[in-house]
Amino acid sequence: MKIFGIFIRKEFWHIFRDKRTLLILFGMPVVQVILFGFAITNEIKEAKIAILDKSHDHLTRQISNKLLSSGYFILYSQPESDNQLEKAFQEGKTKLAVVFEPEFAQRLNKDRHAGIQLIADATDPNTANMLIGYASAIIRNWQMDFLGNPKLPYTITPEVKMVYNPEMKSVFMFVPGVITIILMLVSAMMTSIAVTREKELGTMEVLLASPIKPFFIIVGKVIPYLVLSLFNASVILMLGTFLFGMPIEGNLLLLMAEVTLFIITSLALGIFISTRTSSQQTAMMISLMALMLPTIILSGFIFPVENMPLPLQVISNIIPAKWFIIIVKSIMLKGVGLGEILKETLILTGMAAFFIALSVKNFKIRLE
Amino acid sequence: MPDPQIAIKTDGLTKEFGSFTAVNAITFEVHRGEIFGFLGANGAGKTTAMKMLNGLLKPTRGRATVAGFDVYRESEQIKKRIGYMSQKFSLYEDLTVRENIRFYGGIYGLSRKAIREKTAALVERLHMEEVKDTLVKSLPLGWKQKLSFSIALLHDPAIVFLDEPTGGVDPVTRRQFWNLIYDAAERGVTVFVTTHYMDEAEYCGRISIMVDGRIEALGTPGELKARFGAANMDEVFLKLARNK
Known part of the structure; x- marks a missing residue:
């Protein structure tokens, strides 16, 4: 037992006298x-996005506001054209771009169909995937609100709950x-x-x-x-x-x-x-x-x-x-x-x- | 009944590593209180032979007793009665002089009081009062060597094994070191020392010269010089190596 003590003390001397070991x-x-x-970190918080709005109507503004008020995105730039958008991506700070097609509200009312393009910087695939996921979910949400009660015969609503680490x-x-x-x-x-x-x-x-x-x-x-x-x-x-x-x-x-x-x-x-x-x-x-x-x-x-x-x-x-x-x-x-x-x-x-x-x-x- | 005057006795002691025979059937006796030199070129098998005697290697064949105990069955008894200084001085560089003494004293089971007394005596004998709380790594090589030797003797062993103890130090320090060895031998400690410095052989009581795992010559330096008609040990060694 005594020999043990001597040994352990010696080992601590070695450890405490070696700066590298200590570090x-x-x-x-x-x-x-x-x-x-x-x-x-894998979490998305205030990702910088660009919004290219070719329509500038009340609906595109609604959707933009909804995206920006989610806390996940902040508006980094508002390019006027596809060229400017490309530049915004090349600068590297923009992670996601949302592009509304021209005459968005009109088309939605008339044709019952309008397009939003989501462009993500996939140099970092995980982040790109997550951004697309978040943005799509927010747009889907808006759509549900916009339509009111959808006249579908059946609806299946998945209720997602993250257990053990709810905030992921x-x-x-x-x-x-x-x-x-x-x-x-x-x-x-x-x-x-x-x-x-x-x-x-x-x-x-x-x-x-x-x-x-x-x-x-x-x-x-x-x-x-x-x-x-x-x-x-x-x-x-x-x-x-x-x-x-x-x-x-x-x-x-x-x-x-x-x-x-x-x-x-x-x-x-x-x-x-x-x-x-x-x-x-x-x-x-x-x-x-x-x-x-x-x-x-x-x-x-x-x-x-x-x-x-x-x-x-x-x-x-x-x-x-x-x-x-x-x-x-x-x-x-x-x-x-x-x-x-x-x-x-x-x-x-x-x-x-x-x-x-x-x-x-x-x-x-x-x-x- | 073992003869108390015989410190080490081997008979046909052999060590093989695979097909290579490092030590080939060596037979010799070392008397109590003798300084026994174990000479040979690098790779002649000196260190291997020594490690079989101090319990670090198991012999392949042959018999050996150290301090009257059998190397196969009674290595625990042997370990208590021997001191060992390896080629590399075996001190902890990041411990102070005193801490090294305390540690080695401790592992041989010396009491705290005995360690304190021995530390004081040792530090005084080696004139190390001023550096006793200095880390060993900042000491000159010669000092480390003397300290290492004194620590190997700390627990008053009957036999001390020194494996090339004077490697890499200057002749003056080597001379001082040999004075320490003489002191120990006078107190009755058997000294078993390997070296490849032929001039050091002259300091030994008896020497054995190993060539390729065999003991080619054994005797006092005077006897060997006479037998080979040589003026010094260097010549003896060269003649032996040439005859082979």
Whole structure:
């Protein structure tokens, strides 16, 4: 027990004396949450639009006002011709243009048909899609009002309700994602670097030639990172809650227990990496390529797993982060208990056990 | 019953890595309190042989005892009785002199009081009072080396293994370092040292010269020089390498 204390204290000395480590440990989580929370957002708010009104009648004005009062759009320019419209797009600020055809109101009254053209800047396809969707919905709404009661024999009105994240705030998606990435980074990458550093320095040899059991060397090495990871997870959760209003509907203790489980899985992965490499640089490359990239791309953090091609969907199942993100979202947003996420928890536990067994087997008592 | 005067004894000790034989059936004895030099060119198998003795590598064949304990079955006992200084000095660069001493003392299970006393004595002996709270990375190489050696002796081991301890330092510092080794040997510590500096061989009580995994010669420096008709160890070594 005493030897443990000595080990852990030494590890903290290493961590607190290395500015780079400190920056990754404490700067990164805060910066990531704030970046993802504020800068990278999928929500549409005050998108700049252009309205080319070739008709200038009371109906086109009504529709324009309706669009602009929705809060989603602000009028950026009012071009007079198609040429000017093209220029407005090329400037790059206009994201959407609404074009009313000439004699809009007349046609609507006479022919019962009039056209509105929606042109979106699809250099950013997601945003373009969303803008078109919002604008179409507003125009449809106006049409319903305009027609009064449509004389259709049957009407089906879909009532849409977004549950668990009614305002569709993207931060709700990013907080679980950022927690996952930071925990991976701190637990897996930092430990694999910390262990290989001792190999590089030759201190690992001396430790192994001493009476301490290798098991204790490893545990002494990972405990500080476990503590720091838990601390980091708490900071991110607090930022998410207090800064972005993300709810924690479920049990906080259950959430932290699952976080700990994921940290242990990542630590085991980190140790496993360090048993296979002997230089810090290789350890870092492997952590980045084999852990971080799949975690970011295949975990469902940024790209929904359901939309991936089948082979990638299958591969995503072996990514611990995928299961962890499901767990975190379920607890935080849906407020579920252990019963509902038992499957995911068991899978994660299985992975943790597997990697621990693998790294224990690989961690050679006698160095090569 | 093991002879208490024998610190290390090997019999046909062999280590193979796949089809490559790094250490080929070496047999020798090291006496208690002796400075035993283990010489050879780079890649001759010195470090591999040493790692089999201090428990870092499992031998492929052969027998060996260290401090009377078997290297296969009793490595835990051996580890308590040996000190080890690796080629890379094995200090933590981002820890201070005192913190390094405290850490290594701690992992060998020394009490807090013992560590305090030993730290004071060590710092005084090495004249490091002024730098005891300095990070090791800012110390000159020679100091690191002396500190590393003293830390390997912190828990009063019966045998200390030094793996090329004087790599990359100037002759004056090397001489000072050997004085520390003599001090230790006088206190009864067996010193097992590998080196490829032939002039250092002269400082050893007995030496063995390894060529391609085998011990080609073993004896006191005087004996070896006489046997090969050489003026110094350099010549002995060259003759051995040429005869091969």
